[in-house]
Amino acid sequence: MPSHNGRGFMYLLHPTPELWTHVVPHRTQILYVADISYIITYIDLKPGSVVLESGTGSGSFSHSLARTIAPNGHLYTFEFHEERAKAVKKEFEEHGLSDLITVECRDVCKDGFGITNIVHAVFLDLPAPWEAISAAKEAFKQNRIGKICCFSPCIEQVQRTCASLNENGFVEIKMYECLIREHDVKTIPVYTVADAVNKIKVQQDKKRKRKDQNEQDDDNSSKSKQDPPNLYVTKTPNETKGHTSYLTFATFLPVLDDE
Template sequence: MSFVEYSDLIQDGDVAIVYLSHTSALPVKVRQGGQTQTRYGVLRHSSDLIGRRYGSKVTCSRGGWVHVLHPTAELWTCSLPHRTQILYTPDIATITMMLELKPGAVVCESGTGSGSLSHAILRSVAPSGHLHTVEFHQQRAEKVMEEFKEHRVDHLVTVRTQDVCRDGFGVRGVADAVFLDIPSPWEAVQHAKDALRTRAA
């Protein structure tokens, strides 16, 4: 399972999205012998999840049921643990369209935060593009790196912990697009310009 590739069956080690209702979804790290408590009862990973098809309707221990879905950027946005205020799907769709993202593109992002936009960017540039993302806060950067690895997209992203206004993105002349989600974006404009690829006239 990867957030940028599709697989039919739920496997040990996957991150699955347990869809409880149209307002509630829960990301679950599937583990042999693991259990997840929901409002409808317990989901036993070994018997209820592993080996089933993504999209399956699964009955919990108290008789209620849930759907177990393959993770997507949109489902991650709906279910991720918030460490910062996040961007949601309507804004993300506009941003990815305006940046003209496509497979193979290189993107610089500042203000990684909870990684909501980052996941959508990664899906847009996969399988051969790359995201360079900068997060000022050390703990948030470490957590999002951990999630990228767990979601099997870490080969598509480089996370740096630094002040983009002072230190830039750590790359020059490689980016097809830059997105700044920081309090004072005007202070990083020169660094954004430096990161962008030089286009032939």
């Protein structure tokens, strides 16, 4: 879009959850694309899924969830802090997500979620997720398999969460960590054994020849030689980007009737 005076322009980008993650007001620490994409894939979300989220925070992950489950899914998200809950609810309304997201200010560790037998997946971003596992179990749709993910920065949190998941009958308990590692790509010449032997001979000859004669020989040899083929190689940096959190996943098994 050009400017008023025609001296400049700007690009108008279609709003996406990824762009919102870059500009979201940070009321809390947020999830980024690497963790977001892995979680959504692992807990098998799709259009029509019903999801429970606790620890709404700044709403970064909520926007990605809403896009994934649209147009006929629903997200129930809970936030303990009243002011944060009001702020994120207003943002959801401004972004046209009110029909997809229900926001509630609630201490789920003490009061539970207040919903039962309705959700397909649960995401917990809490200081003590193990205190909400039993309530999350009740929220799952009881006649089908469900998935849960707990987002925890510390390994001690993971240990207690895994113990609670096991006590509540969850299976396939696994923990992952998403780390981004960049690869620097470059090309290097590929020399044959004959090239290597010839290079050694040239170096030995240089020691026995005068400098001007050596330079002349180099010029003549470079004209007759062809450049060796190139090979693409990658190199990783010695240090990678820091730890964000541990992702603990588990599976909820459907409740079978005694009959």
